[in-house]
Amino acid sequence: MTKQEALYTYTLRLGDNALIQGHRLSEWCSRGPILEEDLALTNLALDQIGRAQAFLKYAAHIEGQGKTEDDLAYKRGEREFYNNLITELPIGDFAYTIAKQLLISAFEFYQFSELSKSSDETIAGISAKALKEVRYHLVHAQDWCYRLGKGTPVSHKKLQQAFRELWMYTGELFEMDEIDQLLMQDGTAIDLMSLRPDWLNLVGSILADSTIVLPADTYMQTGSRKGIHTEYLGHLLSEVQYLQRAYPDATW
Amino acid sequence: MATDTQLDLWEVFIQSKSGNHHTHAGSVHASDKQMALQNARDIYTRRNEGSSIWVVPSKYVTASNSEDADMLFDPSNDKIYRHPTFYVMPEGAKQI
Amino acid sequence: MDSTTLNTSFMEKIDADLNIEPKDSMPEKYRTHLIRQISQHAHSEVIGMQPEGNWITRAPSLRAKQILLAKIQDEGGHGLYLYSAAETLGISREEMVEQLQSGKAKYSNIFNYPVLTWADIGAIGWLVDGAAIVNQVSLQRTSYGPYARAMFRICKEESFHQRQGYEIMANMMSGTPDQRQMAQDAMNRWWWPSLMMFGPHDSDSPRSGDAFTWKIKRKSNDELRQKFIDKTVQQAEVIGLSIPDADLAWNEERQCYDHGEINWEEFKRVINGNGPCNKQRIDHHINYHNEGAWVREAAEAYKNQLQEFK
Numbered sequence: 001m002t003k004q005e006a007l008y009t010y011t012l013r014l015g016d017n018a019l020i021q022g023h024r025l026s027e028w029c030s031r032g033p034i035l036e037e038d039l040a041l042t043n044l045a046l047d048q049i050g051r052a053q054a055f056l057k058y059a060a061h062i063e064g065q066g067k068t069e070d071d072l073a074y075k076r077g078e079r080e081f082y083n084n085l086i087t088e089l090p091i092g093d094f095a096y097t098i099a100k101q102l103l104i105s106a107f108e109f110y111q112f113s114e115l116s117k118s119s120d121e122t123i124a125g126i127s128a129k130a131l132k133e134v135r136y137h138l139v140h141a142q143d144w145c146y147r148l149g150k151g152t153p154v155s156h157k158k159l160q161q162a163f164r165e166l167w168m169y170t171g172e173l174f175e176m177d178e179i180d181q182l183l184m185q186d187g188t189a190i191d192l193m194s195l196r197p198d199w200l201n202l203v204g205s206i207l208a209d210s211t212i213v214l215p216a217d218t219y220m221q222t223g224s225r226k227g228i229h230t231e232y233l234g235h236l237l238s239e240v241q242y243l244q245r246a247y248p249d250a251t252w
Numbered sequence: 253m254a255t256d257t258q259l260d261l262w263e264v265f266i267q268s269k270s271g272n273h274h275t276h277a278g279s280v281h282a283s284d285k286q287m288a289l290q291n292a293r294d295i296y297t298r299r300n301e302g303s304s305i306w307v308v309p310s311k312y313v314t315a316s317n318s319e320d321a322d323m324l325f326d327p328s329n330d331k332i333y334r335h336p337t338f339y340v341m342p343e344g345a346k347q348i
Numbered sequence: 349m350d351s352t353t354l355n356t357s358f359m360e361k362i363d364a365d366l367n368i369e370p371k372d373s374m375p376e377k378y379r380t381h382l383i384r385q386i387s388q389h390a391h392s393e394v395i396g397m398q399p400e401g402n403w404i405t406r407a408p409s410l411r412a413k414q415i416l417l418a419k420i421q422d423e424g425g426h427g428l429y430l431y432s433a434a435e436t437l438g439i440s441r442e443e444m445v446e447q448l449q450s451g452k453a454k455y456s457n458i459f460n461y462p463v464l465t466w467a468d469i470g471a472i473g474w475l476v477d478g479a480a481i482v483n484q485v486s487l488q489r490t491s492y493g494p495y496a497r498a499m500f501r502i503c504k505e506e507s508f509h510q511r512q513g514y515e516i517m518a519n520m521m522s523g524t525p526d527q528r529q530m531a532q533d534a535m536n537r538w539w540w541p542s543l544m545m546f547g548p549h550d551s552d553s554p555r556s557g558d559a560f561t562w563k564i565k566r567k568s569n570d571e572l573r574q575k576f577i578d579k580t581v582q583q584a585e586v587i588g589l590s591i592p593d594a595d596l597a598w599n600e601e602r603q604c605y606d607h608g609e610i611n612w613e614e615f616k617r618v619i620n621g622n623g624p625c626n627k628q629r630i631d632h633h634i635n636y637h638n639e640g641a642w643v644r645e646a647a648e649a650y651k652n653q654l655q656e657f658k
Contacts, residue, residue, distance in 0.1 A: 019410075023405060026404045026405065026413070026417055027404075027405065029397060029401040029404055029417070029420055029421075030394075030397040030398050030401045030420075030424075030632070030636070031636045031639075032636070032640065033636075033639070033640025033641075033643035033644055034640060034643075034644060035394065035424055035427060035428050035431075036428065037640075037643075038397075038421075038424050039421055039424050039425060039428070042417055042418075042420070042421040042424070043421070045417060046414060046417055046418060046421075049410060049413055049414050049417070050414060052410065053410045053411075053414075056410075069410055070409045070410055070411075073410055074408070074409075093639070094640070094643045146650065147646055147647050147650040148643070148646050150649075150650050150653060151645070151646025151647065151648075151649040151650045152642070152645055152646045152649045154642050154645070154646070155642055155643065155645070155646030155649075158642070239405045239406055240405060240406070242406050243406060243408040243466055244408055247524065247526055247527070249524055250408075250523050250524050250526065250527050251519070251523060252408035252409050252412060252466070252516070252519060252520075252523075
């Protein structure tokens with residue numbers, strides 16, 4: 001594996017996480033619990049899709065075959081996507097989305113804090129911008145955790161259940177392989193494993209303040225680093241890619 | 253569902269850039285201070301309109317009655333000595 | 349204040365082109381007229397999120413996806429500004445939502461038509477938002493202050509909506525035969541419902557009297573419709589779309605376009621609940637409103653624990 005190949009896949013991972021997470025958030029449009037929250041969730045989605053565009057554009061540049069960010073978003077198959085499984089899970093109810101947002105935003109907070117110091121200037125630049133967005137995402141998710149966790153018995157139960165179901169998808173966030181190892185040598189990539197204690201502390205304290213029990217580590221789902229996904233991703237992509245696939249000669 | 257509501261009404265004041273006054277931008281619904289601030293941010297500063305936000309529960313805003321407008325505001329009409337143009341400057345004197 | 353004095357001082361303000369503000373005395377009929385009009389306007393923005401939202405996940409480029417999301421988000425924001433304006437008249441958002449769901453309050457008929465292809469997203473931005481803007485620009489001078497201010501903000505934000513729709517149509521018309529066909533098909537389906545958005549002819553519009561006297565409305569349905577047609581026909585020609593109206597012709601004497609008769613039977617039928625999507629739109633609103641109830645209850649319960657203002 002060359003450094004270029006590693007960097008291409010590494011950037012795709014970053015782009016795909018944002019793309020798929022943004023897609024799921026955008027599904028909330030006209031479905032929020034109150035109009036104000038509809039707009040809030042849309043803002044989160046817009047941040048993610050903007051970030052996806054930036055990372056995928058860079059990935060296309062690294063690949064050097066004249067592709068665009070849209071080619072990468074719309075013309076890859078499900079085995080060529082590298083987003084974490086947690087991002088592709090269906091939106092579920094509001095508690096499920098908030099739990100997902102908290103787990104992901106807390107991870108991204110540490111991830112982009114480190115990546116904004118990457119020796120790769122483009123990755124560092126996109127990450128610095130993402131970090132500002134993520135700090136807000138984190139506060140938004142955290143405040144909703146307090147409200148749902150402490151609100152009513154119904155909301156507490158739903159939130160607790162959501163964290164329980166999602167926990168097995170959190171191990172993968174910190175997984176590393178030969179791509180990470182190779183790119184860490186010159187400071188392009190970061191040590192994801194080392195982020196986990198801080199992440200666990202932060203998530204643990206927010207959950208404690210929300211009267212939610214931190215789920216125990218059991219089996220952790222895995223696969224996305226090799227392009228092995230849940231069945232949900234295929235459906236998601238067939239929706240995303242429908243027009244581009246149905247009219248391959250058209251530009252929009 | 254007796255307890256279902258659309259949450260409380262808040263008034264939103266936005267400062268467009270530091271140095272300016274906070275001016276009334278509109279309202280949002282929210283159940284607590286943090287939510288009110290976040291909703292105001294998401295609704296009234298989407299186009300880079302803000303550098304600072306105040307939110308106030310609408311029920312704590314007291315407004316004057318328009319029927320009292322004559323009593324409240326007309327009496328200041330004739331206090332023209334409050335304006336610098338009331339005063340005659342000696343010829344040749346420079347304005348400070 | 350007795351009712352004669354009230355009406356005199358109210359009409360003096362109206363005649364002097366002064367805005368009426370929430371704390372001002374106003375005739376009950378003015379208040380109820382405004383509540384009906386503003387809440388209907390707000391509901392239209394909110395229901396309008398559904399047909400377009402239908403295509404967010406299928407938008408054909410990342411750019412298009414972001415623009416569409418931002419546009420729909422604006423519409424939610426506009427609904428919110430308008431609900432707030434109506435709230436200053438003494439109706440709560442709870443009541444307005446209830447009236448929407450029970451069918452007591454209406455929303456714009458246009459959103460009862462289905463959004464079938466991506467070209468429909470172009471047609472909606474270009475024609476539907478184009479028609480809405482013509483109406484909204486004139487409403488910036490409406491007599492009720494909070495409504496006028498909401499309209500001012502809305503017009504400022506909406507200026508990009510119509511452009512994005514026209515851009516989609518223009519791109520498709522310079523694209524493949526499939527795309528051109530899709531664009532013309534959307535034009536054919538959205539043209540007439542867009543004209544209906546301005547409401548009945550002036551001769552048949554029962555409420556125009558009061559609305560004009562009170563300067564809630566500044567321009568008539570037919571005036572606004574004419575303005576929209578004149579502006580849009582030219583834009584259609586530039587990109588090669590034809591208008592599905594055999595009677596459309598330039599009238600040299602009037603210096604504007606004559607157009608064929610609108611199908612008022614269809615207009616009434618859709619208003620009365622028998623459009624293609626009426627039930628779907630309201631069901632969607634009710635379902636997600638009900639699904640959100642436990643979230644709102646949790647937020648309220650948490651607020652009571654916080655006691656921020658005790």
